[in-house]
Amino acid sequence: MKDENFQNELDGDIKRAIGRDRPKFDFDNWKKAHEQEIQVYNWQVRRMPEGSRRAGVWRRIMTNRTTKLTAAAVIILAAYLTLNLIGGPNMANMAWAQVTNHLAEVDHVHVYWLKSRGDDFIRHFEAWYARGKLVKRGNKGGMMYDDGQAQQFFDEQGRLIAQQPSFFAKGKTFFEVCTAGLLSDENEQLSQLTPINVGDDFLIYEFDPPANIDDSKWLECISVTVGKNSLLPIQIKIYEKDSDDYDLVMFDYEAPAQPPEFFDPLGVEVSAPHGSAEVLLDGEATVIRLEGAPGLKQAVVRLHSKYDGPSGQFPLDYFRSDRLDPEFCRAVSERLCKEYKKKGGPLFRLDVSFVTDEGYRSGTNDIIALCLNEAKKCGVGSEKGGLDNWPDGKYRNIKFSPLLKPTDKEDTYIVELRCWLRSEDS
Amino acid sequence: MKVATDTELVEAAAGGDIESFGKLCERHYAAMTALAYSVLADHHLAEDAAQETFARALTNLQRLKDGRKLAGWLAAICRNVAKDMLAAKTRNLDSEAGLRTADKTHEGDYGDLMRRALMRLPSGAREIIVLRYYDGLSYDEIASVSGVSRAAINGRLTRAKRKLAQYLSRFGFAEDKS
Numbered sequence: 001m002k003d004e005n006f007q008n009e010l011d012g013d014i015k016r017a018i019g020r021d022r023p024k025f026d027f028d029n030w031k032k033a034h035e036q037e038i039q040v041y042n043w044q045v046r047r048m049p050e051g052s053r054r055a056g057v058w059r060r061i062m063t064n065r066t067t068k069l070t071a072a073a074v075i076i077l078a079a080y081l082t083l084n085l086i087g088g089p090n091m092a093n094m095a096w097a098q099v100t101n102h103l104a105e106v107d108h109v110h111v112y113w114l115k116s117r118g119d120d121f122i123r124h125f126e127a128w129y130a131r132g133k134l135v136k137r138g139n140k141g142g143m144m145y146d147d148g149q150a151q152q153f154f155d156e157q158g159r160l161i162a163q164q165p166s167f168f169a170k171g172k173t174f175f176e177v178c179t180a181g182l183l184s185d186e187n188e189q190l191s192q193l194t195p196i197n198v199g200d201d202f203l204i205y206e207f208d209p210p211a212n213i214d215d216s217k218w219l220e221c222i223s224v225t226v227g228k229n230s231l232l233p234i235q236i237k238i239y240e241k242d243s244d245d246y247d248l249v250m251f252d253y254e255a256p257a258q259p260p261e262f263f264d265p266l267g268v269e270v271s272a273p274h275g276s277a278e279v280l281l282d283g284e285a286t287v288i289r290l291e292g293a294p295g296l297k298q299a300v301v302r303l304h305s306k307y308d309g310p311s312g313q314f315p316l317d318y319f320r321s322d323r324l325d326p327e328f329c330r331a332v333s334e335r336l337c338k339e340y341k342k343k344g345g346p347l348f349r350l351d352v353s354f355v356t357d358e359g360y361r362s363g364t365n366d367i368i369a370l371c372l373n374e375a376k377k378c379g380v381g382s383e384k385g386g387l388d389n390w391p392d393g394k395y396r397n398i399k400f401s402p403l404l405k406p407t408d409k410e411d412t413y414i415v416e417l418r419c420w421l422r423s424e425d426s
Numbered sequence: 427m428k429v430a431t432d433t434e435l436v437e438a439a440a441g442g443d444i445e446s447f448g449k450l451c452e453r454h455y456a457a458m459t460a461l462a463y464s465v466l467a468d469h470h471l472a473e474d475a476a477q478e479t480f481a482r483a484l485t486n487l488q489r490l491k492d493g494r495k496l497a498g499w500l501a502a503i504c505r506n507v508a509k510d511m512l513a514a515k516t517r518n519l520d521s522e523a524g525l526r527t528a529d530k531t532h533e534g535d536y537g538d539l540m541r542r543a544l545m546r547l548p549s550g551a552r553e554i555i556v557l558r559y560y561d562g563l564s565y566d567e568i569a570s571v572s573g574v575s576r577a578a579i580n581g582r583l584t585r586a587k588r589k590l591a592q593y594l595s596r597f598g599f600a601e602d603k604s
Contacts, residue, residue, distance in 0.1 A: 017540035
């Protein structure tokens, strides 16, 4: 009640401090004060009356997403045909590094990442980069803000779910971040690659999947179309092994699509954890009671495999799992090793599973590697189609963010969990 | 009578019907004034900024590709105009004006304190509060200007007010203002 009164009082105070009657707009006076702009406008209208009408139709057509995609596909097809029919030997020695160098100087980019699934395209994410800041918006409305210092992840309800140091702060370019490291500048071999196809307007580069990243197992090849004059990537196609599906990434470099404020993360505070507990390193699994996480009752966590030794001796079998392919585990260990060399340690592994209100136990996420005081974005449960086969057959997916904090006791740490259960209805 | 949509009015205005542009200005004037106020904290300057926004919009109307995005587009122009005006205002501040401001801060007036607290909020939070309370814009109007969903407005507004309350409490105006 007291809170409600305070809210009402606050509303009243704000209104009194800044409120006013809705201002009226006097268009006639405005026109008198802006004759020069009106002259420019009239001149524009007179200059291209036909063009204006066409622009109107174009505007209506291009409001449809499917039409936009179709138009993009037609342009791409035309580009390919041009390449194959008119392609010449010029610029055949243009190394990929020159493209990435050029790209590093670009001030703003808008990226669309689509996934082909059968006859459909699914939007994977959309990203905007401007002046050192990056915003990625996922398919379901989740957002990632990278301001060059930190990356902040928000779920579709606008809740901050994870934070980590910015990749830009680690010297990555936006292109590397956007392509999840597929086309890293660090790969010397890749930097020297030249186009496989040279057309009047386009260069085509084709890459084998880099062997040092986790995704190399399912990738067939990556093809990048680059503008011949601009030397900027226009589209990337990422082909999957044993599948007709591919990812299509499109880039545009028009004037910034978003204002500067768009790149500032919401002024939210980190919500209180839904559960936390002191956990003993390499001890038994600990049950954490969860509060304020609808549908979830408990989490079961186990902290193990602390590594704080020299980076040169980082064990390449650090990451092990009975349920996963050994090659995959090794690739993850190698990636962790690289991160460890850059960031240092200590590094821990945390296994997490959940118990729902109905008493169902989820599968265990055992691929989490954590540094101290660094939140991660994780998930467990069922994607549509069911990975976990919950006993009642319902769809459930659990998103969570674990945070590991030190204590003053030996081998004892605090695990904080923020978690959300997604059902089919949510 | 059917009210023309933004898209229809933009189409007509782009084709040379300036009165349609006038209708768009009337429709979005309050929101643009509020938006500019959130940057400038001055009613008269905010109205000037809103009018300048429409001037820039008129001469760039051919570049607006989708009439449904008019509100967001105008808002982006308005923020830039207001920021330019704020920069000019800051440059022109003489020492006398600085003193006037300094005197005012000692008045201890709650309204003044509220305005100062508002100006200390992050720009996004300040914007959403001003849009809501300056002249009572609806959630739909706020959503179209700020580019976030209607559903997200309430959450953002609550968080912004919580921050505002925190600032006020630092000055001794907590839940019990007496």
